[in-house]
Amino acid sequence: MNDNIAVIELTAATLRFLDQTRLPAEAVMVETTDHRVMLDAIRRLQVRGAPLIGIAAAYGVTIAARERLSETGGDDASFQSALLTVCDAFAATRPTAVNLFWALARMREIIARPLSPEMLTTELEREARAIHADDALRCGAIGRHGAEIIPAGAGVITHCNSGALATGGDGTAFAVLLEAHRQGKNIHVYADETRPLLQGARLTMWELQRNRIPATLITDSTAAMLMRQGRVLVAITGADRIAANGDAANKIGTYGLAVAARHHGIPFYIAAPFSTVDLSLPTGESIPIEERSGEEITRIRDIALAPDGSDTYAPAFDVTPAELITGIVTERGIITPPYTETLRSLHP
Numbered sequence: 485m486n487d488n489i490a491v492i493e494l495t496a497a498t499l500r501f502l503d504q505t506r507l508p509a510e511a512v513m514v515e516t517t518d519h520r521v522m523l524d525a526i527r528r529l530q531v532r533g534a535p536l537i538g539i540a541a542a543y544g545v546t547i548a549a550r551e552r553l554s555e556t557g558g559d560d561a562s563f564q565s566a567l568l569t570v571c572d573a574f575a576a577t578r579p580t581a582v583n584l585f586w587a588l589a590r591m592r593e594i595i596a597r598p599l600s601p602e603m604l605t606t607e608l609e610r611e612a613r614a615i616h617a618d619d620a621l622r623c624g625a626i627g628r629h630g631a632e633i634i635p636a637g638a639g640v641i642t643h644c645n646s647g648a649l650a651t652g653g654d655g656t657a658f659a660v661l662l663e664a665h666r667q668g669k670n671i672h673v674y675a676d677e678t679r680p681l682l683q684g685a686r687l688t689m690w691e692l693q694r695n696r697i698p699a700t701l702i703t704d705s706t707a708a709m710l711m712r713q714g715r716v717l718v719a720i721t722g723a724d725r726i727a728a729n730g731d732a733a734n735k736i737g738t739y740g741l742a743v744a745a746r747h748h749g750i751p752f753y754i755a756a757p758f759s760t761v762d763l764s765l766p767t768g769e770s771i772p773i774e775e776r777s778g779e780e781i782t783r784i785r786d787i788a789l790a791p792d793g794s795d796t797y798a799p800a801f802d803v804t805p806a807e808l809i810t811g812i813v814t815e816r817g818i819i820t821p822p823y824t825e826t827l828r829s830l831h832p
Contacts, residue, residue, distance in 0.1 A: 491648055492531065492540055494612065499547050501540065503530045504649055508690040519548035519570060526577040529681065533650020534724040534760055535619045538587030541574040542612035545591045549605040556601070563601040567608075568592065579772040580733055580801050581724040582762045587615050616652045622757040623653030625815035630660030630720070630755055631667055633811070633818065638717040640664075641674040641707060644735035645687040646722030646755065656722040657755040658691060660813060665697045673699040674710055678735060680780045680798070704737050711748040719745045720813070723756040730806030730823025731768025732756075736799055742808040754804070755813040758832055768803035776800050 489511055492501040498515045499522065506512045514530065516522065522544035525531045531540045548570040552563060560566075571588050578584060594611050595604065634640060640661060647658030654662050664671050673692055678684035685701055692699040702710065710716050719741060723732040732738075732754045745752040765771060778796030782789055812819040812827070819826045 491536065492543065492616075492652075494543050494546065494609070499543050501525060501531055502649070504532060504687060505530050507649075508686050517547060517551065519544045519551065522547070523573055523577060526574070532683075533645065534581035534583040534722070535623075535651040535656070535757065536649070537578055537581050538583035538759065539612070539616045539619060539652050541571075541577075541584055542587045542591055542615045544574055545570055545588070546605070546608045546612045549601075549608050553601050553605050558601045560601050563604065564595050567595050567604075571595070578774060580774045581760075583724075583757075583759050586759045590615060619652030619757065619759070621653070622759070622815040623651050623655055623659045626656055626755050626757065626813055627654055627659030627663035629815075629817050630657075630753070630813040631663040631669070633718065633720075633751070633753060633813070634660065634664040634669055634671060635717055636669045637671070638669070639672050639674060639710070639715045641676070641710065641716045641719045641741070642688065643676045643684060643704075643721045643738050643741050644678045645683040645691070647688065647691040649687050649691060650722065655691075656757065656813075657720045657753075658688070658722075660720055660753075660755055661692075661697060662695055665695065671697070673697055674707070674716060675699055675701050676704045676707060676737065676741070677701060678737060679704055683735065704740075707741055708744040708748070711744055711750055716748075716750055718751055718753065720753040720755055723754045723760050723812075724801060725765075725771050726754065726756060726761045726812065726827070727765040727768045727771060728761075728763045728824060728827060729767050730809055730812065730821065730827060731771070731803050732806075732809060732812070733768060733771045733773065733801045733803050736802050739802040739804045739808075742804045746808050751810040752804075752808060753811050753813055753818075754809055757815050758830075761814075761827055761831060763828060763831060768805065771801075771803055773802070774800040 647655035776798045
């Protein structure tokens with residue numbers, strides 16, 4: 485993130501994170517020593533984006549260990565079981581993004597070691613920082629590989645937010661756009677607003693402007709028209725979970741974007757690290773889809789958008805079938821069909 489704004493940061497005393505619900509009006513940092521604050525932040529989308537949720541949960545477990553150590557002075561026979569309960573609490577916050585469970589699995593492995601509370605706390609902090617640093621490296625590699633698919637002078641469309649606000653580095657799909665811009669490819673980005681919570685309008689446009697990437701904000705329903713007009717050459721988004729066959733869950737509206745791209749002969753790419761790939765699920769039919777409160781559709785803060793009592797259906801994600809995905813940009817290169825073979829063969 486430019487201008488020295490840290491999206492999330494563990495200091496010697498506290499955990500600090502950027503409250504993304506306050507963007508773009510103001511950049512407000514929240515500082516806490518209470519892991520329950522981070523639990524609530526993930527639920528309320530103050531911290532969001534699949535890789536960043538995993539990082540935040542790892543840091544949350546770390547500050548929970550610090551809390552427990554401070555309360556007991558290290559004399560605590562139930563230290564490990566208490567931390568496993570904390571892991572369970574973080575796992576229950578958001579069901580779709582597999583990065584959350586991947587990061588928590590790494591923290592659980594540390595907790596299982598026969599260490600003193602003091603040593604365990606040190607090792608948890610080391611592992612959480614490693615998860616953060618690891619994601620930053622993956623983002624950089626995704627950007628470098630993905631820039632190859634962006635033609636010079638291209639109009640590129642993206643959905644939701646996949647930049648530094650969603651990851652531990654420059655982003656996933658956003659890292660591709662950023663690298664293409666840095667290479668002087670003279671791209672123009674079209675950002676879907678991403679209803680109902682407007683992550684494209686509030687967050688992606690904010691990041692595009694901060695990185696001085698030429699961009700235009702559009703409503704979600706404008707995407708197909710732009711494609712028909714020939715103003716878009718490539719579509720690329722992030723993902724929250726990718727099944728073994730290449731089906732990919734991402735923010736609601738991604739599936740429709742992929743359908744429109746296929747109809748207009750435009751390549752549609754997913755960009756995500758391998759920590760987003762879930763080989764335990766054969767297809768996207770098995771991906772759990774989080775449903776959000778209907779108020780996210782019927783209201784924007786204090787403004788009513790629909791009559792009281794309106795029935796709602798508010799899935800946070802949809803699943804794009806693998807046959808609509810031209811390729812998956814990962815830290816190990818661009819993966820193409822048949823995904824059942826290529827994802828498994830390249831998975832670390």
